[in-house]
Amino acid sequence: MTVSLWTLARGQAGVIDGYDDALDEAYRIRLMELGFHPGEQVSCLQAPALGAPRVYRVANTTFSLDDDVARHLRVRVVTDE
Amino acid sequence: MSSASPSRSGDSVTEKGATKAADKVLLIGSPNCGKTLLFNRLTGLQHRVANFPGITVEIASGSLVGHPGVTLYDYPGTYSLQAISGEEQVAVEQFQSALADPELGLVLCLIDVTRLEKSLYFALQVVRECKRAGKPLLVLANMIDILEQHRIPMDLDGLAADLGAPVLGISARNGAGLEVMDTRVREVLGAQPPAPGDSGDPDLLLRGTAHQLAHKYGPKGDVLLRTQNRLDAFFLHTAFGGVAFFLVMYLLFQSIFTWAAPAMDAVEGALGWLSDLVVPVLGPKLLQDFAADALFSGIGAFLVFVPQIFVLTFVIGLLEDSGYMARAALICHRPLRFFGLTGKSFIPMLSGVACAIPGIYAARAVESPRKRFLTYLAIPLMPCSARLPVYTLLIAAFIPSTTAFGGLVGLQGLAMFLVYLFGMICGLLVTAFVSRAGSLEESDLPFVLEMPAYRLPALRPLLRKSWQRCKLFITKAGAIIVTVTMVIWFLGYFPNFGADLGASWLGQLGAFIEPVFAPLGLDWRYGVAIISSFLAREVFVGTLGVMFGIEGAEENMVPLVEQIQGSDLGLASGIALLVFFAVALMCVSTLAVLSREAGSARLAVRMFAIYVAMAYLLSLLAYQIALFFGA
Numbered sequence: 001m002t003v004s005l006w007t008l009a010r011g012q013a014g015v016i017d018g019y020d021d022a023l024d025e026a027y028r029i030r031l032m033e034l035g036f037h038p039g040e041q042v043s044c045l046q047a048p049a050l051g052a053p054r055v056y057r058v059a060n061t062t063f064s065l066d067d068d069v070a071r072h073l074r075v076r077v078v079t080d081e
Numbered sequence: 082m083s084s085a086s087p088s089r090s091g092d093s094v095t096e097k098g099a100t101k102a103a104d105k106v107l108l109i110g111s112p113n114c115g116k117t118l119l120f121n122r123l124t125g126l127q128h129r130v131a132n133f134p135g136i137t138v139e140i141a142s143g144s145l146v147g148h149p150g151v152t153l154y155d156y157p158g159t160y161s162l163q164a165i166s167g168e169e170q171v172a173v174e175q176f177q178s179a180l181a182d183p184e185l186g187l188v189l190c191l192i193d194v195t196r197l198e199k200s201l202y203f204a205l206q207v208v209r210e211c212k213r214a215g216k217p218l219l220v221l222a223n224m225i226d227i228l229e230q231h232r233i234p235m236d237l238d239g240l241a242a243d244l245g246a247p248v249l250g251i252s253a254r255n256g257a258g259l260e261v262m263d264t265r266v267r268e269v270l271g272a273q274p275p276a277p278g279d280s281g282d283p284d285l286l287l288r289g290t291a292h293q294l295a296h297k298y299g300p301k302g303d304v305l306l307r308t309q310n311r312l313d314a315f316f317l318h319t320a321f322g323g324v325a326f327f328l329v330m331y332l333l334f335q336s337i338f339t340w341a342a343p344a345m346d347a348v349e350g351a352l353g354w355l356s357d358l359v360v361p362v363l364g365p366k367l368l369q370d371f372a373a374d375a376l377f378s379g380i381g382a383f384l385v386f387v388p389q390i391f392v393l394t395f396v397i398g399l400l401e402d403s404g405y406m407a408r409a410a411l412i413c414h415r416p417l418r419f420f421g422l423t424g425k426s427f428i429p430m431l432s433g434v435a436c437a438i439p440g441i442y443a444a445r446a447v448e449s450p451r452k453r454f455l456t457y458l459a460i461p462l463m464p465c466s467a468r469l470p471v472y473t474l475l476i477a478a479f480i481p482s483t484t485a486f487g488g489l490v491g492l493q494g495l496a497m498f499l500v501y502l503f504g505m506i507c508g509l510l511v512t513a514f515v516s517r518a519g520s521l522e523e524s525d526l527p528f529v530l531e532m533p534a535y536r537l538p539a540l541r542p543l544l545r546k547s548w549q550r551c552k553l554f555i556t557k558a559g560a561i562i563v564t565v566t567m568v569i570w571f572l573g574y575f576p577n578f579g580a581d582l583g584a585s586w587l588g589q590l591g592a593f594i595e596p597v598f599a600p601l602g603l604d605w606r607y608g609v610a611i612i613s614s615f616l617a618r619e620v621f622v623g624t625l626g627v628m629f630g631i632e633g634a635e636e637n638m639v640p641l642v643e644q645i646q647g648s649d650l651g652l653a654s655g656i657a658l659l660v661f662f663a664v665a666l667m668c669v670s671t672l673a674v675l676s677r678e679a680g681s682a683r684l685a686v687r688m689f690a691i692y693v694a695m696a697y698l699l700s701l702l703a704y705q706i707a708l709f710f711g712a
Contacts, residue, residue: 026165027527029288033161034529035198037292045310049319052415053424053528059198059295060305062313064411066418066528 005042005056005065005073013043014075023072031073035059042075103186103270104151107179110191111203112158113533115223119191119253120155121542140175147263151186151270154179160199162206163284166524167450180214186270187217194222194235194250197299199531201244202291206284208246215277217269218246219262225250226257233300240298305534312535316408326412329405330431336396337389337435344388352381370579371570378616379566383559383670386438387551393432393439394547397446400428402538406446407530414528420509421516423447423528426456430508433463437671438558441678442550449526455512457679461666461692462508464501467618471662472500474622474638478645479655496659504663554674561673569616582627587612597697601661601704602654614667621662653707657700665696 002017016038019028035058036042045062046055053064108123110116124143141155156179157172164170179185190207192200204220211218220241228235241248249265251258282290303310316322356377363369400406406428414424422430425447433440440460447453464472480496515521573579573587582588583606591609598608606628614621626634626641634641666672666689676685 024527026163027529029163029284030160030165030527031529032288033163033199033202033291034531035292035295037288040292046313046317048317048322048411050415052317053411053530055313055317055411055532057303057306059196060300061196061199062306062309062532064407064528064530064532066414069527069529 002074002076004071005044005075006054006067006070008042008044008054008056008075008077010044010047010054012077013041014077016040016042017074017076019074020072023069027069028072031069034063035061036073041078042073103184103274105182105185106145106148106151106153106187106189106266106270107156107176107185108153108189108191109156109176109207110158110223111160111193111200113531114158114191114193114196114200115253116155116158116191117542118539119221119223119251120153121539121545122253122256122259123153145266148266148270159203161203161284162210166448166526168448168524177210180210180216185216186274187219187266189219189221189266190246191221191223191253193224195224195227195300195305195534198291198295201294202288204244205282205287205291205294208244209281209287212245212275212278212281215275217272217274219265219269220244220246220248221258221262222248222250223253226252226255227305228300231300231304233304235300236298240294243294243297309532309534313408313532316405317411322408322412326409329400329409330428333393333396333400333428334431334435336392337432337439341388341392344392345385348385348388349381352377352384367578370574374574374579375567375570376563378570379563380559383555383562383673386436386670387554389436390439390442390554391547391551393443394550395543397428397443398543398546399538401446402536402543404533404535407532410530418528420459420513421452421455422459422509422512423449423452426452426459429456430459430463433460433465436465436467437461437463437668438554438674441671441674442554444678449524451516451521451523451525454521454523454679455516457675457684458515458688459508459512461668461671461675461688462504462511462664464504464663465618465668467668468504468662470619470622470638471614472497472659474625474642474645475655475659475662476500477638477642479652500659500663503660507664557677558670558673561676562670565669565673566616569613573613582609582624601657601700602651603658607658611661611667614662615669617670618662618667652712653704656707656712657704660703661696661700663696664692664699666692 003014005014005016008014016036018038019031040058042056042058044054045057048054051067053066054070055062055064056070108116108120120141120143123145125146139157142152145151145153156176159169159172161169162173162176164173180188188207188211190204192204194200208218208220222235222237222240225235235250237248237250247265249258249262251262316325356373360369360373360377363372397406400409406425409428410424412424413427417424417426426444428446429440429443431440432443437460440463441457444453444456444460447456476493476496480493482491482493484491569587571586572590573582573585575586577584579585583591588605588609591605591612594608594612595605598604598611606625609628610621610624613624622634622638622641625645629641629644631640631644672685672689675688676682679685
């Protein structure tokens with residue numbers, strides 16, 4: 001079962017399954033250029049309070065994603081770190 | 082196109098017909114890979130920056146140290162040659178046209194070996210484009226020292242073979258590997274360039290290749306991110322992170338308001354001293370008045386902002402280079418998003434509370450053109466320090482100095498707080514309205530922000546960058562400010578040679594537009610003071626003093642306050658004036674800088690007209706409401 005990346009709690013990891021069609025194609029390509037490939041593992045490192053953007057790790061790079069973006073990435077939850 | 086670009090209309094053949102050696106080297110890389118640090122090292126900090134009006138794309142150029150006659154160009158960093166915003170498009174087009182320049186002898190592509198995934202896709206695109214154009218390429222694997230420090234091996238030869246381009250391990254931070262790079266640069270520039278090649282793989286294939294290569298060669302484990310994660314856990318913590326953010330912003334605000342103040346006073350003092358020295362020996366009174374009130378006042382009107390711009394650029398540079406700026410943007414993003422802004426809009430807006438000019442410069446940090454445009458709209462409505470003397474005068478004149486709750490709450494203090502809050506709320510409402518109502522032409526970017534590693538900033542490059550920003554302000558905005566100052570001086574001085582401001586052309590203009598201010602209960606004297614405050618808002622106090630026959634009202638407001646209280650001007654008019662100054666964009670310096678930074682004089686003019694009209698309508702509304710309640 002897949003969930004949106006935004007639902008990952010701090011310390012959880014998932015494998016990227018794909019993207020929602022609702023996400024603009026240019027943004028989808030940019031995310032893939034940055035390493036958010038389907039099949040890649042992504043983990044939530046920080047989930048600040050009050051709905052602030054969260055910090056995700058993909059490969060050796062960390063990015064902060066807003067819910068406007070993160071909720072369009074589908075992931076399969078793999079583990080609690 | 083700026084003269085600093087290598088793609089200027091140059092030719093490889095000189096007038097005598099001799100072939101000119103390729104003497105340009107281009108440095109390119111994705112954001113946060115240490116490109117600026119390397120550029121500073123390779124040029125010995127001696128470089129100049131070319132700006133593209135209206136956008137934040139900059140191309141710096143400088144002589145490559147150890148290579149006489151060779152110029153190094155620092156190109157804007159992007160994650161990909163497939164642009165997703167107007168600004169990225171400009172950067173990509175500049176790169177493509179640079180590749181077509183016959184004088185370009187070498188491309189240096191910088192990658193961050195600690196974060197290979199995000200660097201390799203861009204590097205593969207650059208490799209492909211250089212092969213297409215027949216340009217030699219050297220891939221510089223930066224931060225090799227960090228891998229060595231953690232004893233993480235990296236197969237650079239294997240990476241070079243898979244990339245199809247030579248790879249050299251370097252450290253922009255400690256200079257490791259730069260001697261080898263120097264030798265290779267010399268060899269390449271002295272050799273024949275390769276012939277242009279085939280079209281290469283499409284972007285789709287390159288994305289897959291980058292992904293595979295990053296897995297094959299990238300550092301494994303999380304040792305490189307451990308420190309960053311620990312610091313993030315503190316700086317993004319709900320309680321500790323909030324306190325740290327508050328302290329950092331307090332320091333930033335202090336730096337603009339307090340630390341820059343002695344230098345601003347010194348600039349004013351020096352200009353005053355120079356004016357006292359020069360003006361008396363000029364001869365005719367007309368010339369003396371012109372020098373004192375137009376020339377020195379005009380120069381002083383913009384030079385006084387230089388210390389603030391310097392300090393703010395330096396402090397923002399510290400925040401950016403240390404890695405904290407990305408964290409601050411994250412913390413502020415959610416509340417500002419509601420108003421169409423981004424987390425990175427916060428610092429420009431906060432700077433705007435001290436002065437709109439450094440705030441507008443600080444808006445360069447906002448990558449999204451759309452969000453930057455909205456930030457420009459908000460900044461002039463932040464309650465800047467120039468409004469303070471106007472507020473102080475009006476509140477002292479109209480608001481009683483009574484207190485409540487055992488002296489804890491003063492009515493005048495409350496009025497000052499409310500008028501400050503009013504400006505901020507207006508700024509946020511304007512951006513919320515514009516972001517929802519109009520179809521903005523400016524392109525947007527999603528909030529996908531790389532969290533750079535925490536680093537100790539290098540101070541010398543930051544000092545130089547701050548000075549360059551000041552030079553840009555002096556050369557570009559200064560001329561406009563001096564010109565407008567002279568025009569207003571001319572209107573106020575003639576036809577009676579400064580004998581009576583009320584009878585001058587400016588005074589006549591005030592009388593002419595008196596019907597405009599009459600609905601606010603204001604007479605022509607206030608009209609003249611409002612027009613003259615276009616130079617700077619605080620000029621309102623001095624001009625009003627002159628209109629009431631009081632000298633030096635800027636230094637001592639008490640006689641002017643008493644005069645206003647003794648006149649028939651009511652509280653409703655006082656409130657209307659407060660509202661007017663909270664909203665109106667009455668500042669030629671702000672407009673000059675806005676025009677330059679936004680690359681659009683039209684935008685500055687439209688903002689001036691709309692904000693003045695909005696200020697007038699809101700003050701009229703406030704006046705009527707105040708009258709209704711018996712003020």
